[in-house]
Amino acid sequence: MSNFNFSSRAVEITVLSGESLQIDRRPIKKNTFVVVRSIGGNDFCSTEIDTNGGSNPKWNQKLVLELPVQAAALTVEVYCKIMTGIRLVGTATVPISDFSGGYLPDNYLHFLSYRLRDEESERNGIINLSVKTKFAAAEVPEYRSCVASSSSSTASVVGVPTSKKYSSGIVTGFPVFGPLLDHNNGII
């Protein structure tokens, strides 16, 4: 790969869809969204809320994330907004090596799918993504914030999780949602 000159690079992640998402073993009815973040970096992005896909939501939303060059993976977290707050549906870890390195051309569009696991490491549904690496360093600042190119009719954009707890590069904690969390203590 030819990215040694940059301290970070931008990746374009299209969060396509989810499959058979569940909460408490029941199919989710609506209001799911996805947060993508780099492990070891500060950057994260969120999709809008899907309102009509049920347990098979389609976001089709392009997010651009800045990855530090030393980052080994990024995480994809699926949340569901319910009456009492926001719940984590499941997380998937995407190793950088799944979309860079090897013989493939740098600008190759990768279609990647991952099994989601909830906080008890129980299998949940599947998340489908497409990932493309962007190399032009100059473009990076422009994309600092999330680019919401979705044409979904959803008006409400959820507050993106504000704090993260990481220890030694492994995700152990989950975003804190302020007061919303109180209702969910038993779960998170």
Add this chain to the structure above:
Amino acid sequence: MGNCCSDEAGGRSAVGGTSASHANPNSGPNDAVERFLLYRGYQGCFSQIELSFSASSLRDRDVFSKSDPMVVIYTKGRDEPLIELGRTEVILNSVDPTWITKHTLTYHFEVVQYLVFRVYDIDTQFHNVDVKTLKLDEQQFLGEATCALSQIMIKQDRSLTIDLMHREESTRETRPRHCGKITVRAEESVSSKTTVEMILSCIDLEYKDLFSRSDPFLVISKVVDRDITIPICKTEVLKNELKPQWKPIYLSIQQAGSKDQQLVIECFNFNSNGKHDLIGKVETSLADLEKLQFSKQGEQLYLPTAVGHHHENKVLKSRLFVDKFSESVQHTFLDYLAGGFELNFMVAIDFTASNGNPRLPDSLHYIDPSGRPNAYQRAIIEVGEVVQFYDTDKRFPAWGFGARPIDGPVSHCFYLNGSSHYYEVEGIQGIMTAYAGALRNVSLAGPTLFGPVISYAASIASQSLADGGRKYYVLLIITDGVVTDLQETRDAIVKASDLPLSILIVGVGGADFKEMEILDADKGGRLESSSGRVASRDIVQFVPFRDVQSGEISVVQALLAELPSQFLTYMRTRDIKPNV
């Protein structure tokens, strides 16, 4: 399907024979596969092809004038007699004719469709006779040419010129007589490619349920005869809705027949017992629906009611609206072929000890001195025969696994030709030679590992992508046993699902192949690797070869049938265009 162009008056007589192609024994499994693919939304793999013909320098058989030629089109299965598909019109006094009559047939990827063209000089006394009724043995034979349909389809301009041969004389003379050339042009009918997207809605539907509002859904059917309709499309059921708007409907023009084809849209009230009651219906066509969308007017539904012996149509207050109507042209598999995309064929053969000592007749690897191919050879020939047409250089990578090459440790991916530098062999014959050679030079061992071979194939596919290749790879693995490294195999397949690669696995012998079925995503859930990555698409097809030996249906057809759709899924999701 074969009757698609029967409304073309000029072509009627010649086209009438298309149904004959459906009478051949291959049509059974193909129809099933076709329905299966249609159900999954893939219409591109079974394209309607229109053949047109011209010839040059035909032999002059008439004494006082030039020949009056006509082409007769036949199809030919392996070891089967010719079946006539149709005839062109007779062109008067020409040795360089261009015929007007087109012949339509359905292109199937998974079979080699051999076509035979015979040109006859029609005697003047028969000129007022319908070409269909002409007795061919009374006519002068000018020559014959043979080709596979796929040979035409892979040509950039989709036309192939072949030398005409004279049957009787070619046996007597060593030097073939000059009989002229015939050019066959194939065109995919545009209707194969065009898809219509529609959003339909209704207002003022009548109450059908006693205590609640209706649960309506629509069925769109095409009217083939006055009273016969064939359903082609159905919407979802909307609960408790008198003003329903259904999700978009996708309909290819090919499904409908044509834009002017008469259609019936029926609105039913869903009943869980299966006896849905008709709320009302509309007779229309795609062209009318398009107009309806443009005018934003609603079409009134009617309900046929029996009054004595007469049927009367009671016009209802309910109306049908077309909220969206758009046409789009999707590139088909054949477009990609014409655009220079190729299928590259690769073979990997199982040399594990469970096959039995190749020198003994009960071994799966036993090479019969009588020349009767063993199961491995048959699988190579049958798959290779179809795929080779789509590979221009006809150089195929060939590997073996699970054996010990001379003075080496067990290898799970060695070059079949015994070379240490290059893995490609020339043509199907090259694979056969390398296979027989390898049997003499390696000692069978084990275990059965697929991982290394799949990874090797994946690295070739990604290398070709890096070089800007327009290639899609097809790896054929022939094995006799259960795979030992199931998890590594799964990991390798999941990784390869992001690459232009499909894997065909043929199981030979009597082993239990249950675990193989897991690899084929059709038969279970999606493949998952040990790291939690999931295959982004289905790239594996598994078929046990023993099914073929007992039945009539070629297993290879089942194996290959999904290839075009796997190819298209790869290209379409990436928005790769064929640049035709």
